[in-house]
Amino acid sequence: MIKPGLKYISALFLISAVLMSCRGQTTENPPIRHHFNMNFQERFNAQQENPFFEDGMAMRMPVEGTVARGNLRHDLALFEGIDDDGEYIDEIPFDLTRDFLYRGKDRYDIFCQMCHGGTGDGRGIIMTGEYGYVPAPTFHRTESYDMPAGELYSAIANGIRTMPSYATQISVEDRWAIVAYIRALQRSQNIPEEEMERYDVDLAELQQLFREEQEREEARAAAIAAAADDEVSVELGERLIVQQGCQACHSLDGSPGVGPTLAGLYGSEVTFVDGTSTIADEDYLYESIVDPGARITEGYDNVMASYAHLSESEIQSLVEFIKTLADE
Ligand code: HEC
Ligand code: HEC
Structure with missing residues (x-):
């Protein structure tokens, strides 16, 4: 049996707990401030008009010939x-x-x-x-x-x-x-290996790690090739052009870029930096994707990385897609 006194006390406790918990309410009234300090003062916002200055702008340009602290970059x-x-x-x-x-x-x-x-x-x-x-x-x-x-x-x-x-x-x-x-x-x-011997490293172990990594890499490439849809198609080529980011450097509509446009490339004559030239046939397109550094097109830098890691059918699909961009 609970004593009545205890009942009252617990009821009181409950009520005060409920009252005190009413804190989540919002109010439109401004907060009560005892001191305003400098919370409110006249000022201009960025980009605001200011009739005080002749040019009507509140924001001022730095005084001519001066440099803001930390912005001196003459070196x-x-x-x-x-x-x-x-x-x-x-x-x-x-x-x-x-x-x-x-x-x-x-x-x-x-x-x-x-x-x-x-x-x-x-x-x-x-x-x-x-x-x-x-x-x-x-x-x-x-x-x-x-x-x-x-x-x-x-x-x-x-x-x-x-x-x-x-x-x-x-x-x-x-x-x-x-x-x-x-x-x-x-x-x-x-x-060189002789120099490596001067350092505190286990050369044999490093070489082993390197071989293991290469094996993993080869296995991964083989798995990707096996999983890849091995049908050659223009659609796949078109998808890959986007996925592989080729358009970062090559336009498809003739406009200039880091690399030559792919529009009208197939069947056209390409001149290289060494003065030789060739007709851009399938073999050339293939070579350009797998070994872009082999022959550098005149007027461009050798900055394209090889895409030899793509599967055979993917490379062929890219070639097929580029062929569709040929001039009629
Ligand atoms: C980082 C920029 C860059 C990316 C990305 C790039 N390329 Fe290139 N590509 C170039 C440059 C630059 C050249 C010209 C220099 C050369 O011959 O290597 C070139 C040359 C070519 C050529 C020969 C064009 C010609 O007129 O001789 C083909 C074809 C080509 N790229 C296809 C591709 C494909 C397909 C992709 C995507 C899978 C791709 N490129 C991604 C920069 C790039
Ligand atoms: C999101 C990927 C990415 C990151 C992160 C990145 N880079 Fe690059 N970097 C690239 C690509 C892509 C190119 C080739 C651009 C081209 O040819 O159009 C490049 C090119 C370069 C080149 C020119 C190399 C050459 O041989 O032409 C240098 C140098 C370089 N990066 C340095 C750096 C440094 C240093 C950092 C870190 C501060 C960095 N990059 C971070 C993607 C990246």
């Missing part, structure tokens, strides 16, 4: 990667300390690795098979080795062809740290 080498003649510099304007390189690695792994690959081989996760992004070139090719540091810097600061700029995400110093790390990656892929 071309540091901020643009070029010298006074506008040529790319080949020196990294920072001390190449261990910390600096590791900072570069840290930033590279966050911002570049998913496309350019952990070792810079252009096989980052979003480039492999199913994602179908414009392939990122490997950093281990002569063109990249010959690229001055300033050009690598510029690729991050301004973007390069179809790759966007990373200027808003990556500070000037970090951009240079990434450039330094790319240089380290490039060097890391070209160390």
Whole structure:
């Protein structure tokens, strides 16, 4: 039996709990403020008109000849990667300390690795098979080795062809740290075995890992090829042109781009940088997709990555689709 006194107390407790819990209600009334401080004052909003000034604008231009604090960027080498003649510099304007390189690695792994690959081989996760992004070139090719540091810097600061700029995400110093790390990656892929022996690594183990990775890679490619619809069709080719991002560089309607337009290509005469030329037949289209560096079309750079990882029927389908774009 509960005592009556206890009943009252628990009833009281319940009522007060209910009353105190009524806090979720909203009100249109302004909050009660004891001090207004400077919460309310006359001001102009951005882009608002202001009759006080002759030009009628509330927002003022900086005084001529002045630079806002932190915006002084007269050091071309540091901020643009070029010298006074506008040529790319080949020196990294920072001390190449261990910390600096590791900072570069840290930033590279966050911002570049998913496309350019952990070792810079252009096989980052979003480039492999199913994602179908414009392939990122490997950093281990002569063109990249010959690229001055300033050009690598510029690729991050301004973007390069179809790759966007990373200027808003990556500070000037970090951009240079990434450039330094790319240089380290490039060097890391070209160390002779005798030199490797000087380092504290198990060469045999690394080679074993490499072989295993290659085997996995081959198995994966075989699985993709087996799973792929092995019928050659114009429709598949048309789909692949979109999925593989070919249109980032090639127009289908004759307009210019990073690469030549595919409209009217089949059956036309193509001239190469070495002065030779050929009629763009099926074999040429095939070669261009599988080994685009073999013959470089005049007026263009060797920037197209190979699509040899596509299945045979996919490549044939691309060729069939490009043929439909021929001039009548
Ligand atoms: C979303 C994928 C993606 C990311 C992330 C990315 N890139 Fe790229 N990058 C590309 C593609 C695609 C190209 C080729 C563009 C073209 O040829 O039109 C490219 C080209 C380049 C090139 C020119 C290489 C050459 O040989 O012509 C450099 C240098 C480069 N990237 C550096 C970087 C750096 C440094 C980062 C990180 C800050 C980065 N990229 C992040 C996709 C990416
Ligand atoms: C990063 C830009 C880029 C992407 C992506 C790209 N290409 Fe290219 N492609 C080029 C450039 C530049 C050339 C000319 C230089 C050369 O011959 O390698 C070219 C050349 C070609 C040619 C020969 C054209 C001619 O007039 O000689 C064909 C065919 C071609 N590409 C097909 C494709 C297909 C199909 C895809 C997609 C699976 C593709 N390309 C993706 C840049 C690109």
